[in-house]
Amino acid sequence: MNMPAFKTDAATAVATPAAASVAAPVVTMTPNRPPRAEKYVKMAKEAAVRVVPPLIVLVLLMVFWELVCRRAGSTLPPPSKVFKDTKELIFDPFFDRGGIDKGLFWHLSASLQRVALGYSLAAIVGVALGTLVGQSVWAMRGLDPLFQVLRTIPPLAWLPLALAAFRDGQPSAIFVIFITSIWPIIINTAVGIRNIPQDYRNVAAVVQLNPLEFFGKIMIPAAAPYIFTGLRIGIGLSWLAIIAAEMLIGGVGIGFFIWDAWNSSHISEIILALFYVGIIGFVLDRLIAGLGKIVTRGTSAG
Amino acid sequence: MQAYLKLDHIDKTFTRGNATTEVLKEINLTIDKGEYVSIIGHSGCGKSTLLNIVAGLTNCTTGCVLLENREVNSPGPDRAVVFQNHSLLPWLTVYENVRLGVDKVFASSKTRSERDAWVMHNLNLVQMAHAKDKRPSEISGGMKQRVGIARALAMEPKVLLLDEPFGALDALTRAHLQDSVMALHQKLGNTILMITHDVDEAVLLSDRIVMMTNGPSARIGEVLEVPLARPRKRLELATNPGYLKCRQRVLEFLYERHRFVEAA
Numbered sequence: 001m002n003m004p005a006f007k008t009d010a011a012t013a014v015a016t017p018a019a020a021s022v023a024a025p026v027v028t029m030t031p032n033r034p035p036r037a038e039k040y041v042k043m044a045k046e047a048a049v050r051v052v053p054p055l056i057v058l059v060l061l062m063v064f065w066e067l068v069c070r071r072a073g074s075t076l077p078p079p080s081k082v083f084k085d086t087k088e089l090i091f092d093p094f095f096d097r098g099g100i101d102k103g104l105f106w107h108l109s110a111s112l113q114r115v116a117l118g119y120s121l122a123a124i125v126g127v128a129l130g131t132l133v134g135q136s137v138w139a140m141r142g143l144d145p146l147f148q149v150l151r152t153i154p155p156l157a158w159l160p161l162a163l164a165a166f167r168d169g170q171p172s173a174i175f176v177i178f179i180t181s182i183w184p185i186i187i188n189t190a191v192g193i194r195n196i197p198q199d200y201r202n203v204a205a206v207v208q209l210n211p212l213e214f215f216g217k218i219m220i221p222a223a224a225p226y227i228f229t230g231l232r233i234g235i236g237l238s239w240l241a242i243i244a245a246e247m248l249i250g251g252v253g254i255g256f257f258i259w260d261a262w263n264s265s266h267i268s269e270i271i272l273a274l275f276y277v278g279i280i281g282f283v284l285d286r287l288i289a290g291l292g293k294i295v296t297r298g299t300s301a302g
Numbered sequence: 303m304q305a306y307l308k309l310d311h312i313d314k315t316f317t318r319g320n321a322t323t324e325v326l327k328e329i330n331l332t333i334d335k336g337e338y339v340s341i342i343g344h345s346g347c348g349k350s351t352l353l354n355i356v357a358g359l360t361n362c363t364t365g366c367v368l369l370e371n372r373e374v375n376s377p378g379p380d381r382a383v384v385f386q387n388h389s390l391l392p393w394l395t396v397y398e399n400v401r402l403g404v405d406k407v408f409a410s411s412k413t414r415s416e417r418d419a420w421v422m423h424n425l426n427l428v429q430m431a432h433a434k435d436k437r438p439s440e441i442s443g444g445m446k447q448r449v450g451i452a453r454a455l456a457m458e459p460k461v462l463l464l465d466e467p468f469g470a471l472d473a474l475t476r477a478h479l480q481d482s483v484m485a486l487h488q489k490l491g492n493t494i495l496m497i498t499h500d501v502d503e504a505v506l507l508s509d510r511i512v513m514m515t516n517g518p519s520a521r522i523g524e525v526l527e528v529p530l531a532r533p534r535k536r537l538e539l540a541t542n543p544g545y546l547k548c549r550q551r552v553l554e555f556l557y558e559r560h561r562f563v564e565a566a
Contacts, residue, residue: 199389202359205377207403207457217402221393297393 077268085268100252100260108276110252111242114170115284118177119238123231126182130189130230131219140190151183155241159248169249173242180241181234185227192226193219228292235288239281305332305368306493307356307461312365314351325351327519329365331512333461338487338494340504342552343514344560349497352514353465356495357383369460379407382454386466388446390438396449397434400424403457424456425449427486444475451483455490464496468503477536480507488533501556505548506534513555523560526551 062079069078077085093105132139133147158179162172200222204214220227246255254273261269312329315322325348333339341349354360356367358377366373369380382403390399400421408417425431428448433441438449447467454462467483468476484507487494498504504511508528515523528548530539539545 199385199387200391202357202377202383202385203389203391205359206357206379206381206383207406208378209406213406218391221391224393 077271082268082271085266086272089269089272100250100256102252104254104257104273104276107252107254107257107273108280111246111254112280114173114246114253115177115235115238115242118174118242119181119235121174122178122180122182122185122234122238125178126185126230126234127189127220127227129182130186130227131193131215131223133186134190134193134223135219147183147186151187155180155237156244156248159245163249169251173245173249173253176241176245177238181238184233184237185230188226188230188233189223192223195226196222224296225292228288228296232285232288232292235284236281239277239284243277306335306337306370307333307495308368308371309352309356310366310368312352312355312362312367314348314355314360315363324519325517326355326362327521329522331522331525333493333495335493336491338496338507338509339512340496340498340508340510341512341514342498342501342504342556343520344516344556345499347514347517347520349514349520350465353383353463353495353497356461357381357463359383379403379457380460381463382457382459383463383465384447384450384454384467386469388438388443388450388470390446390449390453392438395435395437396425396430396441397421399438399449400453400456403453407457421456424452427455427489428452428482442475444471444479447471447479448482451486455486455492460493462492462494464494466497466499469499476503481536483507484532484534501549501552504552505545506536506539511548511552513552513560515560524555 066078066080068074069076069081083090089104093103095103096106129143133143134140155176158176159172162175163169166172166175196219200218204218209217242253243255243258246253247259250256250259254277258270258273258277261267261273309329309331312326313324314326315324329352331339341352343349351360355362358367358374358381361375367375374381390396391402394402401417404412404417404421404424408420412420422431422434425434428451430445430448430452433445433449438446441449447470451467464483468479471479480503483494486492487507496504496507505528511526511528512522513524513526514520526548530542530544530548
């Protein structure tokens with residue numbers, strides 16, 4: 001036990017004079033500190049470069065909006081009025097007075113839950129169908145024309161049919177999300193599967209992977225960049241569709257909140273809701289993009 | 303003596319629409335256990351097709367491949383391939399790439415820890431153990447090819463198939479890797495079938511060189527024994543008369559009798 005400790009002591013004892021005698025490297029080490037401060041300055045500068053321009057644009061837009069809508073008889077409220085009208089909604093998003101008289105948090109979370117459910121189903125079924133179509137020529141010949149026609153149907157056109165089938169708003173909204181976001185997932189997955197290099201298939205053949213292992217170990221990772229492109233388009237579409245669908249089905253949800261605000265002429269509330277819808281759509285997109293980046297790490301680079 | 307690997311009357315024709323091209327004609331070749339055989343020929347002569355037939359990745363039109371007197375016509379780890387472009391899976395680390403094959407081949411015969419040790423053993427053989435956690439994109443071309451070799455060796459193949467394994471490497475890396483392959487062959491005694499278009503490489507590494515005529519309908523033009531003692535040393539061979547004679551023979555075959563004719 002003592003020996004190693006003694007040894008390290010000896011080692012440092014030997015090392016110190018050596019380091020002292022060779023003064024030059026020690027001197028070169030010290031300038032490392034000022035650059036660190038410089039690094040922070042540089043980082044701050046980079047952040048400023050990124051943040052300042054959009055801020056300026058935002059402020060200019062606000063000023064413009066304020067000026068245009070301030071006049072008497074203007075149909076839309078200026079930002080100052082929007083803020084005054086919606087203060088309660090902004091600062092207390094969690095109130096719940098029963099029925100649909102709830103804070104924005106509850107509306108948004110209801111919409112997000114529908115999207116989460118419909119989109120997850122679409123992701124699972126979409127990747128599975130995309131794999132089938134990408135892998136089998138016969139499946140492609142049979143299904144591709146059908147997909148190409150169905151994907152052009154606008155999301156809301158499905159809603160009456162869904163309502164007829166499910167006889168309830170909730171599953172119908174989820175179905176609309178599902179049917180909207182599934183097409184880009186199917187099509188991109190199929191392209192990704194079709195583009196798997198022959199080399200990887202050869203490797204799998206030599207190693208004798210069975211179809212299930214081939215799917216998990218070769219197909220999915222190899223096609224992941226394509227799959228995530230599809231998933232990203234899909235999440236954007238489903239967020240677009242849910243707002244419209246909720247306007248029609250009613251109940252709790254940000255779509256219906258907007259429609260309700262319109263019916264009660266609370267224009268400021270509509271503007272606030274649009275702001276939240278935009279922010280959440282942006283976050284959802286970033287989320288899938290970020291997830292894709294993590295998952296496909298290494299796949300794209302040869 | 304019974305042939306270990308036997309290519310028996312192999313023909314290969316490709317059909318596209320109405321056009322059929324005969325790529326290989328009447329390929330007969332027997333390879334003994336532990337032998338190192340190279341196939342050399344101009345590009346387009348179908349040597350890669352031949353290797354793919356032995357690997358089972360392509361089916362031959364007529365004839366068959368016999369390994370230990372058993373017909374083989376589908377791919378399998380008993381004929382592991384080292385691909386020209388390494389073909390490592392970019393989303394797996396070096397270790398995982400080798401482990402993929404090991405897990406399949408030794409699924410029932412080795413425990414988890416034994417498989418782990420076996421992967422590390424093979425990475426050590428090609429001096430790549432230090433990079434086991436790197437991804438293929440983080441290592442050099444020569445290193446990738448080493449991992450490719452480790453992956454193939456780790457499957458304990460009866461025949462190791464090398465498809466122009468050094469073709470994409472620079473000259474210095476190539477020489478280094480050739481030495482490694484020679485050392486491995488010496489140590490493990492594998493049976494190796496290698497495709498190459500490099501005369502020096504063929505003479506340096508092989509016991510026999512199979513020279514193919516130009517396609518279409520490529521045949522085996524000549525088979526040359528390389529009677530050089532092993533272990534062979536690159537530098538000493540440079541002035542060895544036996545080496546020079548073999549080299550001369552191959553060059554004559556390729557550039558006089560079967561000169562590459564540019565497609566019109």
